[in-house]
Each structure stands twice: as structure tokens, then as C-alpha cells.
Amino acid sequence: MPSDKLYNDPKLVEFYDIENGWAADSEYLKSISAGHTSILDLGCGTGLLTSALAATGKRVVGVDPAVAMLDVARLRPGGDRVRWVEGDGRTIRLNESFDLVLLSGHAFQVFLTREDQLSVLQTIAVHLAPEGSFIFDSRNPRMEEWRKWTPAESERDIVHTVLGKILAWNDVRHDAETDIVEYGTFYRIAKDGCTYAAQSKIAFPSYEDLVSMMDEVGLVVERWLGGWDGRPFEISAPEIIPIGRRR
Known part of the structure; x- marks a missing residue:
């Protein structure tokens, strides 16, 4: 997880943006961020999306456990508008709340156990403002x-x-x-x-697993998407994308 060379070795991080550039998920998340003034990007990686969100004048915090990724993020154009924090999505506590908490790029799947997945969902819950929204993605197993x-x-x-x-x-x-x-x-x-x-x-948690865990940590899903094109979730959808709020 945090020790994965893919994210921690600077030589490998050089390839990250080539393979994971601006795509449909970035476009969708930028679009839905329009109505929010403060954003927490958990697992921000090299900060491509994070910096773009901050460029619109929002208060944006990017959190990632990989120093090599954050080193790239800080040097990105517009990176000076983001507060970058080295931290683990399971345990980070910023003592502030956000209108939108997001976890993209299938970052949720690096958490391998139900205990770790619950911890990340709890992190999302504790950082949500009362009327705030969350969104993340996981591949449909x-x-x-x-x-x-x-x-x-x-x-x-x-x-x-x-x-x-x-x-x-x-x-x-x-x-x-x-x-x-x-x-x-x-x-x-x-x-x-x-x-x-x-x-x-x-890991590849199922839709049923996610429903159960979300309820356990006090999150309510208002909409389930099956892809970044906005399609509704169904059993043969490629993605599981919950959008919701605190209970």
C-alpha cells in the first residue's frame, strides 16, 4: 500500500501522468465540484485534478501517503494554490470540514481489508461538512x-x-x-x-460490501453511478461510484 514502488519510487512516478492523465473521471469531478467551495482530495497522487480544482479559487487540500507523488504535485502549475499534506487515508484527521470529499483513480482499492476500507470511509465521514458530498470509485468485481x-x-x-x-x-x-x-x-x-x-x-469490494460499510460509518448514498459517463449503476457496469452525504 503506502510502500508500493509504483507511487513511491521517483523513477516510476515519472510515468504516472503519461498513463493516468486527464480523463473522463477528472472531467466529471471537475464538473460536479462547481457548486462546492472547499474540497478534500484523498489520494491526490501527482495532483493533476487537485491543482485544476484549486485554480477555480476553491479551498483545496490534497492528501497522499507517497512523498514522491507529492513532490510532483507541489511543482505542478497551480500547485501553490493547494495545501498538500502527506498522510494516510485511513488515519488522517485535519480537524476541518469540506463541502466535497473525493477519492478518485480507484485509490479506494489499495485498501485491502474491510477494516482498512471502513477506516477510509470513516475519514471521509469525519471531514464532510453537514451538507457536504462525497464521491469515490471502485472497479466492479x-x-x-x-x-x-x-x-x-x-x-x-x-x-x-x-x-x-x-x-x-x-x-x-x-x-x-x-x-x-x-x-x-x-x-x-x-x-x-x-x-x-x-x-x-x-481489492475489489462488491456493491453489497460497499452498501454495508457505508451504512456502518454513517454515510448515505444518494446516487450510484456505473461509469464516469454518468450511467446508473447496474450489475454489469464497469465501475461502482457512490455519491452521497453524511447521515
Whole structure:
């Protein structure tokens, strides 16, 4: 989790924005933030979305446990408008409240146990203003997206502005007993053959699990989305995206 090289090794963090740039989730979250004046971005990563939200004049705090990610975030254009905090989503307590608390990029899935997932949901709850909203995303386990994370299906070419052409790929292992997925991420630099690699683990909580945990920590879901295109959640949707408030 916090020790994952993918997020903590500066050499690997260099590839993060190339693979995880501005996308449909960023666009949706920027859109729904329009009616909010204060935002807590848990698991803010390199701060691409966080900085964009702060650029509109909102009070924005970005929290992440990975120093290497925050180092990138602080240097990002507009990063000086954000208060960056090194912290763990399970335990961070800022003693302030926000109109909107978000956790995007499937960051919720790095918390592997029900206990840890409940702790993150409690963090969301304690930082919500009375009329505040929360939103986060998690892949729908029914769709078994991880089955495509094999070397053959995931191989791709990316381009780094300094290192040039990079061959990237993943591999994957699934623990049927725990439903934990462990996947490798690999980057091979074309000009010298140097390869950077990391091993990561993520969980796939079900819709039913999320409903139960949300109720346990006092969160009420007002809308369930099944994708960042705004579709409603149903059992074959790719995403599980709850939007709600404190009870």
C-alpha cells in the first residue's frame, strides 16, 4: 500500500501522468465540484485534478501517503494554490470540514481489508461538512477487469519527454480466496533496455460490501453511478461510484 514502488519510487512516478492523465473521471469531478467551495482530495497522487480544482479559487487540500507523488504535485502549475499534506487515508484527521470529499483513480482499492476500507470511509465521514458530498470509485468485481492485465493484452507503447519511447506492460495474479489481485507494472526504455518494475495489490469490494460499510460509518448514498459517463449503476457496469452525504 503506502510502500508500493509504483507511487513511491521517483523513477516510476515519472510515468504516472503519461498513463493516468486527464480523463473522463477528472472531467466529471471537475464538473460536479462547481457548486462546492472547499474540497478534500484523498489520494491526490501527482495532483493533476487537485491543482485544476484549486485554480477555480476553491479551498483545496490534497492528501497522499507517497512523498514522491507529492513532490510532483507541489511543482505542478497551480500547485501553490493547494495545501498538500502527506498522510494516510485511513488515519488522517485535519480537524476541518469540506463541502466535497473525493477519492478518485480507484485509490479506494489499495485498501485491502474491510477494516482498512471502513477506516477510509470513516475519514471521509469525519471531514464532510453537514451538507457536504462525497464521491469515490471502485472497479466492479463482477466484470473481472484484471483478467486483461496480462502481458499479451496489456502491452503498449508510451513516450516519455526525456527518455523517449517506452514499452509498458502488466502481469497479474488473482487470489480466489481473498479476491485480492496482485499485478506487476513494467516500463522498458527502448534506447538502453533499462526496465523499471513494481508490484501492487488491490481489492475489489462488491456493491453489497460497499452498501454495508457505508451504512456502518454513517454515510448515505444518494446516487450510484456505473461509469464516469454518468450511467446508473447496474450489475454489469464497469465501475461502482457512490455519491452521497453524511447521515
